[in-house]
Amino acid sequence: MKKSIRFGLVGYKFMGKAHSNALARLPMFFDLPAEIDRAVLCGRDPEWVRDAADKLGWREIETDYKKLCERSDIDVIDITAPSNAHKDIALAAAAGGKHIFCEKPLALTLADSREMLEAANKAGVRHAIGFNYRFAPAVQLAKKLIDEGKLGKIFHFRGSFLQDWIIDPEFPKVWRLDKKVCGSGSLGDLGAHVIDMARFLVGDIKTVTGMAKTFVPFRPAAGRMEGLSASGNSGGALEPVDVDDATSFVCEFENGALGLFEATRFAQGHKNDMSFEVNGEKGSIRFHFERMNELEYFCASDEPGEQGWRLIQVSEGIHPYWAHWWPTGHVIGFPETFCHELYEFIRCIDEQRDCAPNFADGVKCAQIMEAVDLSVERRAWVDVDSL
Ligand code: SOE
Numbered sequence: 001m002k003k004s005i006r007f008g009l010v011g012y013k014f015m016g017k018a019h020s021n022a023l024a025r026l027p028m029f030f031d032l033p034a035e036i037d038r039a040v041l042c043g044r045d046p047e048w049v050r051d052a053a054d055k056l057g058w059r060e061i062e063t064d065y066k067k068l069c070e071r072s073d074i075d076v077i078d079i080t081a082p083s084n085a086h087k088d089i090a091l092a093a094a095a096g097g098k099h100i101f102c103e104k105p106l107a108l109t110l111a112d113s114r115e116m117l118e119a120a121n122k123a124g125v126r127h128a129i130g131f132n133y134r135f136a137p138a139v140q141l142a143k144k145l146i147d148e149g150k151l152g153k154i155f156h157f158r159g160s161f162l163q164d165w166i167i168d169p170e171f172p173k174v175w176r177l178d179k180k181v182c183g184s185g186s187l188g189d190l191g192a193h194v195i196d197m198a199r200f201l202v203g204d205i206k207t208v209t210g211m212a213k214t215f216v217p218f219r220p221a222a223g224r225m226e227g228l229s230a231s232g233n234s235g236g237a238l239e240p241v242d243v244d245d246a247t248s249f250v251c252e253f254e255n256g257a258l259g260l261f262e263a264t265r266f267a268q269g270h271k272n273d274m275s276f277e278v279n280g281e282k283g284s285i286r287f288h289f290e291r292m293n294e295l296e297y298f299c300a301s302d303e304p305g306e307q308g309w310r311l312i313q314v315s316e317g318i319h320p321y322w323a324h325w326w327p328t329g330h331v332i333g334f335p336e337t338f339c340h341e342l343y344e345f346i347r348c349i350d351e352q353r354d355c356a357p358n359f360a361d362g363v364k365c366a367q368i369m370e371a372v373d374l375s376v377e378r379r380a381w382v383d384v385d386s387l
Contacts, residue, residue, distance in 0.1 A: 004035040005346060008068045008098070010042045010089055011080035012052035014227050015103050015130070019080055020056035022338035029324045030343050033350035042068045043081075065089050069096040076101065076349070083188070084108055084181045090116045094123040099349050101342070103130040105192045105369070106362030108183035110387060113366040117359040128345045128355035129362040131196040133274055135340035137332075138295040139197070140320035141312070142278070142285050145297065146201055151280030154255065157202045158277045160262040161190035162270035165228060166245065172222035172230045173239050185243030187212070187369055190274075191263035195365050196357060197276055203255050204364070209381045210249025210372040215266055217241055249372045272334075293331040 009019060023036050041058035042065050043049035049061045062068045065085075069077055069092035077093035079086055079102040087107045093100045100120055106113040106129055120127040133139060145151060166177070175181040176189055198205065218238040222230035246264035253259060267273070274289035284298040286309075295312045302308075315331055317323045321340050325332055348355040371382040 002033075002035045004037045005349065006037040006039040006073060006075045007078055008040040008042060008062070008071070008074040008076065009038070009058065009078045009080065010065050010068065010085070011082075011103075012041055012043050012049060012056060013080075013225070015080035016041075016052070017056060018335060018338045019078055019101075019342065020058070021335050022342050024057055025335075026339050026343055026346075029339070032343070032346060034346065036346070039074060040068055040071070066092050069093045069098060071096075074098060079103060082175050082181050083183050087112045087116055090127075091119050094119040094125060097123055097125060099126040099345075100359075101128045101130065101345055102359070102362070104196070104362065104365070105183060105188045106359060106366055108180075110363070110366040110370045113359070113363045117363050120359050126345070126349050126352075126355055127359045128341070128348070129357050129359060130338075130341060131193060131200075131357045131361065131365075132337040132341050133193050133197060133289065134200050134357065135321070135337045135344070136287075136289070136292045136314075137320045137322055138287055138292060138312075138314040139200075141295050141314055142287060143201060144320070145283075145285060146278065146280075150283055150297075150299070151278060151285065152282035154202050154253075154257045154278060154280045156277070156279040157198045157253070157257060157259040158279075159194040159198055159259070160273070160275050161186075161194050161264075162262070162267035162273040162275075163190065163265045164268045164270055166216070166265045167268060169216045170220060171216075173219040173241060174222045174225050174228065174230045176228065177219065177241050177243055179242040182243065184369065184373070185214070185241075185245060185247075186263040186265050187244055187247040187372060189263075190265070191247055191261060191372075192365050192369065193274055194261055194263060194276070195368050196361060197274075198251075198253075198259055198261070199361065199364060200357070201276070201278055202253050202257055202259070204253065205251045205259065205368050205384055206254050207381050207383045208249050208251045208368065208371045209375045210247060210261075212244040212247040212373075212376045214241055214243070215245045247372065247376070249375065251368075292333065 041053040042062040077098045251259040277286040375382040
């Protein structure tokens with residue numbers, strides 16, 4: 001009988017569902033070192049959390065994350081609650097000696113993110129952060145091509161995360177638009193993924209300068225929230241929006257490459273468009289999440305006259321993670337990125353090695369975001385290491 005790894009999941013909305021789905025499906029497709037026990041689902045409202053636990057396949061419920069973190073029959077605390085809850089839950093999990101998986105952004109501030117990293121390291125537990133876009137097979141292939149030197153010296157990273165779901169000024173002020181709950185708007189929610197991608201593929205960032213804008217400064221208050229949206233609103237009163245709707249910035253990487261970043265929820269026609277292009281002396285690659293089973297690659301050493309962008313279908317057994325899934329060409333999607341990141345997390349726990357990405361990557365990301373915020377405020381360049 002295999003040993004089991006007992007999960008306590010905090011949060012059961014969008015990300016809670018994505019994690020529950022991944023944990024349920026992993027054993028069907030992947031050989032795991034331990035059985036996954038979806039032991040306890042935790043949320044504040046007993047009725048809602050009971051209902052969610054039944055739907056998502058969790059054995060028990062808790063309404064107090066502190067109790068959950070103290071339980072001796074839990075190995076992992078998986079944090080998918082809104083961002084303002086991450087730090088307290090992670091500190092309690094570390095104090096309880098649990099391994100921790102935390103959704104991005106790690107916390108509301110750089111200081112809080114550092115505190116979480118320190119607590120997890122001090123407790124000697126494994127920790128990971130949910131930068132799931134790294135785990136698309138095409139992105140793993142991009143990383144492999146870069147690491148093998150196929151692009152040579154890197155000159156440019158150009159990354160954007162474009163969505164269009166809050167353009168309507170009547171769209172309510174959900175928690176992702178409320179600074180005290182989310183920390184920042186498009187930068188923390190979307191830009192964080194692009195920053196992590198840039199660090200994953202190109203390396204650390206030295207200095208940044210940016211600009212930000214809130215196009216709709218007042219919105220109706222939100223009623224009960226579900227997924228990204230909310231039902232009705234409490235009396236139609238308008239509330240100020242205190243986060244960025246869009247943030248853009250440029251940077252120089254430690255290795256001398258230049259970077260261009262854009263995060264917005266105001267790009268009409270773009271639903272969940274996380275895209276990047278990397279240009280090097282020997283070639284270029286580009287990726288669009290909305291076509292996540294493809295990677296484009298330009299190789300400058302192809303025969304003159306035959307050069308052009310290759311469209312690689314990343315859906316064959318030889319591609320990263322693919323052998324676990326379906327026959328060639330039977331494509332995968334957004335949910336599978338969570339399977340891949342949780343698979344890696346479980347293996348790291350079993351093999352007692354550091355996870356990647358982990359809280360240190362969450363801290364680096366927070367440091368870059370805070371540098372961008374400062375640069376916007378000061379209208380100046382900010383060195384990331386000065387923070
Ligand atoms: C909403 O903007 C959101 O769901 C983010 O919170 C996620 O991190 C991103 O994957 C997609 O967009």
